[in-house]
Amino acid sequence: MMNIYKYTLPALLAALIASLVTAQIINKRHAETVGAEPSAATRPVAPVKTDTEPDSNADELARLIKENAELRAELIAARAVVIEHDAKLKLASEQLEELRRPMTADILSSTLRAELRSGEVVVTGGYKLADGRRLYAFAKPVIQEVDGTSVAMVHGRYVTVTDEVGKTVGLDSLVTNAANTLQHGEVWVPAEEESVLKQLESTPGTAIRALPSFSVRFGRSGTMSIGETQLKVTPTLADGVDNLGMELRLEQPQEGEEATPEAAGVGN
Numbered sequence: 001m002m003n004i005y006k007y008t009l010p011a012l013l014a015a016l017i018a019s020l021v022t023a024q025i026i027n028k029r030h031a032e033t034v035g036a037e038p039s040a041a042t043r044p045v046a047p048v049k050t051d052t053e054p055d056s057n058a059d060e061l062a063r064l065i066k067e068n069a070e071l072r073a074e075l076i077a078a079r080a081v082v083i084e085h086d087a088k089l090k091l092a093s094e095q096l097e098e099l100r101r102p103m104t105a106d107i108l109s110s111t112l113r114a115e116l117r118s119g120e121v122v123v124t125g126g127y128k129l130a131d132g133r134r135l136y137a138f139a140k141p142v143i144q145e146v147d148g149t150s151v152a153m154v155h156g157r158y159v160t161v162t163d164e165v166g167k168t169v170g171l172d173s174l175v176t177n178a179a180n181t182l183q184h185g186e187v188w189v190p191a192e193e194e195s196v197l198k199q200l201e202s203t204p205g206t207a208i209r210a211l212p213s214f215s216v217r218f219g220r221s222g223t224m225s226i227g228e229t230q231l232k233v234t235p236t237l238a239d240g241v242d243n244l245g246m247e248l249r250l251e252q253p254q255e256g257e258e259a260t261p262e263a264a265g266v267g268n
Contacts, residue, residue, distance in 0.1 A: 001022075005131075005228075015080075018111075024110040026181070035126055037090060037100050042133070045206070046126065054155065057168065060198070067233065073115075076223050077213045077216050080187045090209055099212055100256065106253060106254040107228075107251050107254060108179055108180070108251070108252050108253070109179075109180050109181070109186065109249065109250060109251045109252075110124045110125060110127075110176075110180075110181045110184045110248070110249070110250040110255060111180075111181070111182050111184075111218065111247075111248070111249050111250075112124060112125075112181075112183045112184055112247070112248055113185075113245060113247045113248075114142075114185060114186040114187050114245070114246050114248070115187075115238060115241075115243070115244075115245050116187045116244065116245075116246065117242050117243055117244075118141065118142050118143040118243075118244060119140065119142050119190050119192065120140070120187055120188065120240040121138055121139065121140045121188040121189075121190065121192075121193045121194075121244075122138075122139050122186070122187055122188075122246055122248055123138055123171075123174065123185060123186050123187075123188055124135060124136070124137050124174065124185035124186075124248055124250050125137045125139070125174060125250055126171070126174035126175045126184070126250055127176065127177075128177070129160060129252075130256050132162070133160045133161055133205070133207075134160065134161060134162075134166060134171075134175060135158060135159075135161050135252060136158070136159045136160075136161070136162065136166075136171055137158055137248070138156060138157045138158075138193065139154060139156045139224075139231060139246070139251045140152075140154070140190075140193070141153070141154050141155075141233070141244060142155070142203055142244055143209050143242060143244065144215070146215060147249065148223075149217070150216050150218065150219070150237065151215045151216065152216055152217075152218060152233075152235035152246075153213060153214075154213060154214055154215070154222060154224075154235070154242065155181045155211075155213045155217060156210075156213070156224045156231060157208060157209060157210045157211055158202065158207075158208075158209045158211065158226060158231075159171075159197075159206070159207070159208050160205050160206070160207045160209075160228070161176065161205070161206050161207075162205055162206075163202065165200070165203050165205065165206055168199070169196045169199055169200060170196070171198075173186070174186065178231070209226065211221045211224040211226070211231075212224070216233065216234075216235060218235050218236050218237045219234075219235075219236055220234065220243070221233065221234040222234075227260070228251075228252065228253050229250075229251065229252040229253070230250075230251050230252075231248065231249070232247075232248065232249040232250075233246060233247070233248055234246065234247040234248075
């Protein structure tokens, strides 16, 4: 019986020691595992993004894209304003230069703007020529359609008469000795122009010089000239059928600077 214990006890002790060693190894590996990866109870859990929660980065990108588009539109609009302003400034400078020309050049000038109907006539002038007669300019714009675009066909003529003759046909109201006149002119209906021209054709000492007709787009300018004497015409469309506006600028040399217009050889 003692022999049985003799051999059994060492075996039990060896088995116990092996169990203890195995338990220590298992505990060590478990501790390493616990240290490397937190348990479900302590491990942080990433928040779940719902459909109603906005993505901050996407929202910021969308905001920046919208802001960039708005700034680009504002820049384009600002450039358009600058271009329009420059065009108006250029036009104003040209008009101012025209008004100042009599101060720097030996010319007489008449500048006016009139409202009229297609086919009516604007008459201006009244300045004295070197031979003592006076020069009047007639401009008649007629609205026409050319290739689907409205244009003004301008018919013009210069008339030179003595003061006595001018008075008989009503031109004496435009007589002037001023170097530079503004809003100096009259609007005549076609029948009035025809009547006056018919009377003047048979009057001695009167010269009527028809100028080449030309078409000009509304808002642009055209010029009828004989030598240094010129009539600049700028038509503009107005409200209403057959209504238009017209700016005229008549320039001629000072008295004695040049021969009368008919000397330029322009026929009827």
